[in-house]
Amino acid sequence: MKKRIEIMSPAGSQAAMQAALDAGANAIYFGIEQLNMRARAANNFTLEDLPRIAELCGSKNVRTYLTLNTILYDHDITLMKKICDAAKEAGITAIIASDIAAISYAHSIGLEIHISTQTNVTNIEAVKFFAAYADVIVLARELTLQQVTKIHEDIIRDDVKGPSGELVQIELFAHGALCVAISGKCFMSLATHNASANRGACAQNCRRSYRVIDEDTGVELVLDNKYVMSPKDLCTIGIVDKVIDAGVTVFKLEGRGRSPDYVSTVTKCYREAADAYLEGTYTEEKITAWVAELETVYNRGFWHGGYYLGKKMGEWSGSYGNQSTKENIFLGPVKSFFVQANVGEFQMETGELSVGEEILVTGPTTGAFKMVVEELRVDGEPAKKAVKGDLITIKTNSRVRKSDKLFVVRDRVKVQ
């Protein structure tokens, strides 16, 4: 029997959600209000958005997961219950929770629950405990694949079933940022900035470079990499076969703080990789192409396989922030779209664009789509190049909208 592999994509904004839907995600996850791990982000959804999200995703047969996975204080309980009630009423598929209070309440009203990686489930007994509440459990990102495999085997052996009566499913983080600490247990940001990672306010100070100085002598230790606490990003595109064989049925892609084109690219690559393995066409050539494609969007360098492949440590980022091979350079807004001709009109507010270059158009309804410019018109006349101030038209592969922005996608120039 063919396994069903669910690709779960991050939706930190309306545009990212649309990008995930267009790229073939089976599920999206998102946060509302302040009780989620991206509480600091400005563009979280609100309670009022829930019915629209459920309806839009439901119409495409895409599952919706609401992150409600911070630790909770007494003063949060009313809001937590309100969110759970609203999620159930709107028809959201499930919440992703870690605090017992949220798990217990959601269970009491018959709302489906996924156990968050923040709960740090690392063994079969913990799986059995949470199986009373949840059909899907996100295992800790710090496990090895052997440990994941063993937990999966034990779920089958001991017939560990969730509330639905089906065997508990394993969800695993497949791609994106890793923490220096065990997920859900980091105190660093709280200690230095009073900004608790476990309340969704991580200041990400682990991502900076550090020096180690002996205070007695003033001697500084020579480090080959000052980013001693910033792991590279997890990438499992090269071990998708092993991850599926380990019993994982849900591939979770990290990145609710990322852009729509990141979500689009990562979703597409993992969708293709999972399908390729199930169809028997998962090859080294394809893996190489997927890795190259993943490198074009935000990354801190890749730690291929992450902790899952064993005890190989020391995959530290080596530099601050993004190491993607491509960058998106803003050109201007969409002015209008001519439906019958499939032509978009753009105002060049800055920069230059030439025929043959790749563009990205992104916006709340459009999501993110890329295409190569084959034909370009400036003020209605064919042209090879457009510059700042020009009003240009381009025949586009899909509809663009007034709220959208136009970018040119170029190779990133590395600054040494």
Next chain:
Amino acid sequence: MSKILHFRNNCIGCGSCTLHAPGYWEMDEKDGKANLKRGKLCGKVDQLDVYEGEIEQNVRAAEDCPVSIIHVYDDNGKKISPK
């Protein structure tokens, strides 16, 4: 008068301000966010006029707010926190 501003919409409900200046801040159990006691809502921002002697503990609350939504201004209208 000195002034405290609270951009309440972005509060993540950590409760830190209520520890530093309990006379001025309390947690609202309805939505889990902090309230500026006696504050008046101007647009989307809560405001409270205070005397200079009331500033110190509110500056500590502002400095420790993880999302920097508490702003404190002195008598001359100069922002003194967050820096």
